[in-house]
Amino acid sequence: MRNQTEIKITIAKLLEVAYSKNKGITKKIIRKKGNFKLTVDEQGRASLSGGIGTLTFKADSALEGLGARVKNISISFSKGNGSDIEYTASFSFIGVAAVSIAGKFNVEDLIFLCSGLLCAAARDLKGRHKAYDMQLQRVMGR
Amino acid sequence: MKALLFIVASVFLLSCTTFEEKQSASLYKSYKLYVDTLIAEDYESAVAMLALHNRNQFSLSNNSENFNDFFPFFSSVDTVIANEVNHYQYNFGLKGCLTVNGFNSVNEPTSLNFELLNENNEWKFSYVQMIYHESENEFPASAKCPPRPQGL
Numbered sequence: 001m002r003n004q005t006e007i008k009i010t011i012a013k014l015l016e017v018a019y020s021k022n023k024g025i026t027k028k029i030i031r032k033k034g035n036f037k038l039t040v041d042e043q044g045r046a047s048l049s050g051g052i053g054t055l056t057f058k059a060d061s062a063l064e065g066l067g068a069r070v071k072n073i074s075i076s077f078s079k080g081n082g083s084d085i086e087y088t089a090s091f092s093f094i095g096v097a098a099v100s101i102a103g104k105f106n107v108e109d110l111i112f113l114c115s116g117l118l119c120a121a122a123r124d125l126k127g128r129h130k131a132y133d134m135q136l137q138r139v140m141g142r
Numbered sequence: 143m144k145a146l147l148f149i150v151a152s153v154f155l156l157s158c159t160t161f162e163e164k165q166s167a168s169l170y171k172s173y174k175l176y177v178d179t180l181i182a183e184d185y186e187s188a189v190a191m192l193a194l195h196n197r198n199q200f201s202l203s204n205n206s207e208n209f210n211d212f213f214p215f216f217s218s219v220d221t222v223i224a225n226e227v228n229h230y231q232y233n234f235g236l237k238g239c240l241t242v243n244g245f246n247s248v249n250e251p252t253s254l255n256f257e258l259l260n261e262n263n264e265w266k267f268s269y270v271q272m273i274y275h276e277s278e279n280e281f282p283a284s285a286k287c288p289p290r291p292q293g294l
Contacts, residue, residue: 021250022222022272022274024218024221025215025218025221025272028217031211032207032212037291047291051212051214051215052196052199052215052268052269052270053213053214053215053216053269053270053272054270054271054288054289054291055274056272056273056274058275058276
């Protein structure tokens with residue numbers, strides 16, 4: 001189930017896990033002028049970097065919907081028009097073809113989504129949360 | 143003559159050790175001072191405690207962003223560890239690394255890895271990595287230099 005929609009939802013979930021770890025920093029990074037980067041290694045350890053620092057956390061829960069073991073992920077974010085953030089992402093899997101996509105999302109929509117009750121309810125991402133996934137899909141585009 | 147050489151060598155070695163201890167001790171002191179500065183919201187002093195290349199980047203931004211927005215990590219260092227457990231540090235020449243382990247305000251195990259640079263005998267903050275662990279068993283048991291990401 002590694003279609004583009006699933007990859008986009010995973011990108012949003014990775015940002016959501018970062019947000020759950022340190023709301024203040026994640027918000028500042030994704031609103032900041034300039035580029036930032038999110039990488040994930042084979043152990044599921046994610047690093048969000050930009051603005052002279054790195055936030056490192058375990059991201060296994062955000063990767064569960066991908067259906068294949070991740071070798072590594074690299075996502076580069078840059079500012080688009082207004083509140084838009086553009087990204088290019090490369091997902092490499094063990095024993096399965098890699099996937100690269102590009103897209104954009106509205107940063108305020110994502111922050112609002114992750115500030116709300118729905119996001120809090122979906123924080124335990126081990127259980128699939130359909131309504132939450134649909135909201136993420138709306139923000140990230142199909 | 144031999145006695146004189148021995149005394150000179152001893153004094154030299156002693157002064158080197160004292161100098162290194164003084165430098166090493168001040169890595170952690172710099173961290174404590176930096177956290178106090180953030181808590182006091184004294185951002186001018188906080189900027190002065192950052193390494194020259196960071197200060198230069200901030201100056202070049204021409205106040206398009208304030209301290210909090212320009213330095214998302216360095217303006218949030220005080221939010222990562224509420225209860226400190228231990229710390230480790232080492233320095234080699236003009237570069238030093240400091241690791242502080244502890245728990246955040248909701249009792250999650252966290253670590254801070256700093257890279258500091260010695261500028262005019264003062265340790266200045268160059269880079270920071272904030273780590274959120276799964277358990278306290280993952281606390282580093284030695285000073286770790288923060289890895290810098292490629293392509294940023």
